[in-house]
Amino acid sequence: TETETETEKDILYESSWERDYVVDRLIDALRKAGLSEEIIPISELEAERTGNYTRFVRELLDFGQKKRAEEWIYRGIKKLREYRPGTAYELSQTLIEIKENEENWLFVAALETEEFFRFPQLSSYIRMQKAARKIGKWKEIREAALQYLRCGKLPANQPKTTDEFSILPGILPKTGLLDAESLEKIKSPALGLLIQIAIQEDDADEVIHWYGELKSGKGEAEKTRRFTLEEEIANAVKDKYPEVAIGIWKNIAEDLISKTKVSSYEEASMYLRKIKEILESIGKIEEWEAYLRQIREANRLKKKLLEILDQLEKNRIIGR
The missing domain is CATH 1.25.40 (Serine Threonine Protein Phosphatase 5, Tetratricopeptide repeat)
Known part of the structure; x- marks a missing residue:
């Protein structure tokens, strides 16, 4: 009008x-x-x-x-x-x-769940989880949320002619605020968020599964998302899947070394130290020493880097 x-x-x-x-x-x-x-x-x-x-x-x-x-x-x-x-x-x-x-927790859970499906991100997932646990419905709500992230399937599948409906009929009440047009249409699977959720839930197997999917993506968006998440992924899986964490840390360290800056060398040494600690903890000291020699040989003209590597090696010897 x-x-x-x-x-x-x-x-x-x-x-x-x-x-x-x-x-x-x-x-x-x-x-x-x-x-x-x-x-x-x-x-x-x-x-x-x-x-x-x-x-x-x-x-x-x-x-x-x-x-x-x-x-x-x-x-x-x-x-x-x-x-x-x-x-x-x-x-x-x-x-x-x-x-x-x-203390109307059922209504709070409905509002938080609607918010997640409008703005799917880790923070809204955590708020939804907190509210759902108060009413003992986290299992059902979590499954609907993960189905959405994996397959793009929205739980509220009522016709658009319906004036008012629930985001999860039979589980959550109508809020009067649910508009089907306002729900986020995602490109599924939402790999970045699925990985973040798996990390948050301390599920190394799921992290590995979705990381594998992410690595197989060819687009620039997938590459950017992968590089953004890799450090978190490595920290999340290092105990159960040390070889995956080591692979990630090697890539990060070698990329930093290639920038030929002292600050980058110093940053790379932090990842090299992580590799050293993991390999030593699982009894693969020889593998670490071979990798360190490989780094030295490939970068033998970078004097500052070699000095940093010397210090890293000295710390290992002192620690024995």
């Missing part, structure tokens, strides 16, 4: 931090002057005009108007989700806090 179009235009182009600053100062002055009854009307007007629902909701809660605050949270999320996802997220977090204070 024309009114909606005007509102959207206001939200997109008229709201600014300068205006918010002035209004915040005005509200502060009204409060100090004992004119608190003027604060709610001004905050409501600004919410409508500029999209600052966060301030209005905060004021409603401060004045003890929780029910009305919830109504405006819903209104704000639905109106701003597309145009201001950051503000919509702030409002959803406020709603979660309200429900936590009420």
